[in-house]
Amino acid sequence: MVGIRTSHSGINDSQYFHALQDAVVYYGVEAPNDSSGWSAADQxxxxxxxxxxxxxxxxxxxxxxxxxxLTLLKAQGVRFSLQVAGEFDSAATRERFDQQVQVDELSEFIQVLGPLDGDEKRRFFLTTDIFCFPTFFEAESFGIVAIEAMAYGIPVVATRWRSLPEIVGDDVQGILVEANAPSELAAAIARLANDEALRVRLGRGGAAKFRAQFSIATFHHQMDTVFRQVGEM
Known part of the structure; x- marks a missing residue:
């Protein structure tokens, strides 16, 4: 049996299932229609x-x-807006979210969009300067949203968690911070917000790495190679 996992540094399913051989195949996603040489950071x-x-x-x-x-950034005078896309995992989480937004007086800066797909998802990325993914999710295996942002040339601020450092090179495609460290997260966002040249460099770095490693064509090629090797066993 051959185990296929999505990164070298994430969850090792091959080991869990006692696979005789181990293969790493990065996820791939479709490139934006207008992504040839394009970077959001250049805009x-x-x-x-x-x-x-x-x-x-x-x-x-x-x-x-x-x-x-964001509360720290507001106190520092950093001007920002935030789009939140996705479904809340529970009514309790939504209630806690709304309460924190109200208590910290963030409502005028935040737009909750819900789940997005198709053109709505494309518009979401086209209206993004910095993508934030401060996950510490127990079962995080890859972080597809990070490569989706990179496909659009958007610099990523993410946590040093599971496979994310393998996807987002620190100071190459984005900025990595420790998990559960809001002050470090705020500092990374502020650094990017105040340094356009850095944003451009990291955005271009993300777009280049996406094209080289995370396109759907590369994913299909790697999967085909693995299956051919299995067939030759």
Missing amino acids: QREDPVRLSYMSVVKESKGIFDLLAA
């Missing part, structure tokens, strides 16, 4: 800086750490 940034979060909205995906970071 004129609007003020306030546009932040985005996309995931199942739950504590271990880092949403409350992000809200705490």
Whole structure:
């Protein structure tokens, strides 16, 4: 039996199932239709800086750490807006989210969009300057949303968690921070918000790595190679 896993550093399913051989195949996603040489970071940034979060909205995906970071940014005078895309995992999480937004007086800065697909998802990324993914989810295996943002040339702020450092090179495609560290998260966002040249460099780095490693064509080629090797056993 051959085990196929999505990264070298994430959850090792091959070991769990006692696979005789182990193969790593990165996930791939479709490139944006207009992504040839295109980078969101090259576009004129609007003020306030546009932040985005996309995931199942739950504590271990880092949403409350992000809200705490925004509170710090607001106190520092950093101008921002945040788009939150995804479904809340429970009514209790939504209630806690709304309460924290109200208590910290963040409602004017945050737009909750719900689950997105198709053109709505494309518009979400086209109106993003910095993508935030401060996850510490117990079963995080890859973080597809990170490569989706990179496909659009968007710099990523993510946690040093599971396979994310393998996907997002620190100071190459984004900035990595420790999990459960809102102050570090806020500092990373502020650094990008205040340094357009850095944003451009990391955005271009993400787009280049996406094209080289995370396109759907590369994924299909790697899967085909693995299955051919299995057939030759």
